Amino acid sequence: MKIYMLISMLSIMVAWNLQESTLKDVKESRFEVAVLPVGSTEPHGLHLPYGMDFYQAKAVSEMACEKAAEMGAKVVMLPAIPYGSNRNSLGFPMTISLDQSTLNMVVRDIVESLEHHGVKKLVILNGHGGNDFTPLMRDLYGRTRVFIVTVDWWRTVDDVRSMIIDEPGEHADEFETSIGLALFPHLVRMEEAEEGAVNTPKVKSLSYAWARFTRPWHVLTRNSGFGNPLKSSREKGEKILEAAVERIARLLKELSDAEMAEGFPY
Ligand SMILES: [Zn+2]
Numbered sequence: 001m002k003i004y005m006l007i008s009m010l011s012i013m014v015a016w017n018l019q020e021s022t023l024k025d026v027k028e029s030r031f032e033v034a035v036l037p038v039g040s041t042e043p044h045g046l047h048l049p050y051g052m053d054f055y056q057a058k059a060v061s062e063m064a065c066e067k068a069a070e071m072g073a074k075v076v077m078l079p080a081i082p083y084g085s086n087r088n089s090l091g092f093p094m095t096i097s098l099d100q101s102t103l104n105m106v107v108r109d110i111v112e113s114l115e116h117h118g119v120k121k122l123v124i125l126n127g128h129g130g131n132d133f134t135p136l137m138r139d140l141y142g143r144t145r146v147f148i149v150t151v152d153w154w155r156t157v158d159d160v161r162s163m164i165i166d167e168p169g170e171h172a173d174e175f176e177t178s179i180g181l182a183l184f185p186h187l188v189r190m191e192e193a194e195e196g197a198v199n200t201p202k203v204k205s206l207s208y209a210w211a212r213f214t215r216p217w218h219v220l221t222r223n224s225g226f227g228n229p230l231k232s233s234r235e236k237g238e239k240i241l242e243a244a245v246e247r248i249a250r251l252l253k254e255l256s257d258a259e260m261a262e263g264f265p266y
């Protein structure tokens with residue numbers, strides 16, 4: 001009982017979750033790094049929820065921030081953005097899309113608030129492949145003192161992915177379904193899971209990765225799935241999350257410890 005009380009007191013003292021913090025908590029803290037999870041609202045096959053990208057970005061951020069805070073990082077997690085850029089999925093019912101330019105304006109305003117409060121670094125933790133903050137980071141370079149990093153969280157485990165996941169995929173696949181099983185099994189309907197059917201473009205050269213174009217997702221796929229979710233498991237999801245959280249937490253700790261000076265981060 002006493003140990004439990006001590007642990008809960010310690011966890012209260014480390015205010016890394018802004019939404020759960022009070023003014024007193026925040027006044028007693030100093031934040032070097034903010035983390036902004038960004039998701040999307042769109043279908044993920046017949047078996048995963050529309051909030052998949054939001055839930056996973058939020059959960060990975062929570063786990064990474066908690067771990068980084070335990071390591072001594074001065075980190076704060078901001079409320080997660082539930083929408084993303086996915087006009088090419090509007091062919092499916094109830095996809096809700098924000099233009100990338102709208103998302104960028106939201107992030108710009110958040111950066112301005114962070115700068116006002118003296119938070120020097122921001123990590124955008126992205127959970128949706130259609131979101132791209134690269135041009136925004138370049139546009140803001142020299143216009144803000146906040147150093148911005150974007151992490152597509154699933155890319156942090158690119159090198160170990162094939163050791164854990166059997167089949168490649170892009171959407172509502174073995175990877176994503178395993179994450180869902182690990183994080184929110186009550187929202188995963190494995191009995192509805194089916195192998196994603198994917199069409200190839202009539203213009204043959206568009207199959208090359210170097211020819212980039214926007215894929216109409218309702219024509220590319222049948223029920224929005226791209227990949228085979230049937231070999232998914234909670235264990236696979238947990239292994240991926242463990243590796244990703246470890247790496248992101250280390251990034252947060254290193255950013256927190258780093259002194260901002262001319263030419264940062266070099
Ligand atoms: Zn997704």
